[in-house]
Amino acid sequence: MDFMPREASIIRTLVELADNLVEEYDVVEVLCNLSDRCVETLNVDSAGVMLASASGDLQVVASSSDAMRSLELFEIQANEGPCLDAFRSGEPILNHELLQNDLRWPRFTKRALDDGFHSVHALPMRLRGRTIGALNLFRISQGSLTANDVLAAQGLADVATIAIIQHRASLEAYELNDQLNQALNSRIIIEQAKGKIAESAKVDLDQAFVLLRNHARNHNLGLTDLCRYVANGTISSVSIDQFTPPTPRR
């Protein structure tokens, strides 16, 4: 196939990231590759990835250079800058020129200019409406990224997002599968108890559910626990409180 070098490199990155979905991989290594590839393929001088921890704090996970890494760390400490804004808003920050006496990020801008950077871009890493981090692209010279560069960068950020989420999913697969089964079993027990109460109280299934919820509340029992006792006969269906809904006030 006859790709331009840049397209070839972007496709190589996509394929590497896709490959990592099926193979065992180190998520930090994947993101370091992504940062390096952004510098190679896009018109930027440094790239880095920040990811949110479980508590929602951003952490620097990968950087294409040490200067980039220390600037990103500074950004987190100063609690201001393009990456934080892209992460918090979920919106990209594109072609932001860094100028002295910046009012938006005064401390970040001074430090970035000292480090020799003159324009910044930050793309949110998003999937299904949730933002898990940001891809940061810094340039030494001023000037804009082309529309193609922006599209390519967002494409890389999207695939990295999928890689990370799939990685987290497989790390948590045991736990999540367990949660899924418990949730499903609890639903099954509730449906069984609803059937028993509907039959014994001669009400429909929705009303039976209201009776169960009301009884659980009155007797300080968990709904699933109560339903389990009803379904297995520990609590007789006829002993469930008969609930008369309060008459609404006029």
Next chain:
Amino acid sequence: MSDNTNRLTKILSLLATSQGSGIGGTPVCEVATHVTGCTGASIMLLSDDHSKGSLCRTDDVAAFIEETQYALGEGPSIDAYLSGRSVLAQNLRSLSVPHWPVFTPLALDKGIEAIFSFPVRIGAVRLGALNVYRSETGALSTDQRSDALVLSDVAARTIVSLQAYAAPGTLSQEIENGANFHFVVHQAAGILSEQLGISVQDALVRIRARAFTDDRSIDDVATDIVNHVLLFDNDLSNEDKD
């Protein structure tokens, strides 16, 4: 570029561009049908060695395959889930060893001639099985089998990714949409256990048996019980006169 990568890239792009709705709106069953050259597909969720229901299906026959295994507790998907290996029945009329004595004749009656099941799992974590069926006999190619395995892997990761977003103790809404977990059967079991003074477990057995003897789907029988259209006789010697 590894073979697996090519395959995954192909599967992901098919999932992104195909019509249909499966797990979380992803057209997994449609793509499974396409890449295996089969007639239809379904994905079953299993736990504790039992089917818990269907996550998605392409058509009524695919739904029948899941429902029948749910009711009988035997069939290719249950075997794939239990063994962790692909179950390939390229000709249901001439299986080399006796397989699924009850399931197989029912499947043949429905026009299913070949059925293939693949475990849906992540490492040792077993979630269910992907089924594809064909209305003609014939084996899957190596390529088709490999595609099905990659698709099963994507399905497994999609399921746990979606459950990761669910509130604690609840089922992911995205998983539940389009799924059939046979809740009506459990409602009917509760009703029947009160009517007959038997345990819910025994009531489930009675509903399954009734569906089998009447040659009806278990969901249909359960719906009739819930609507009080179908009443059971408590006298087992005079079983189930309407």
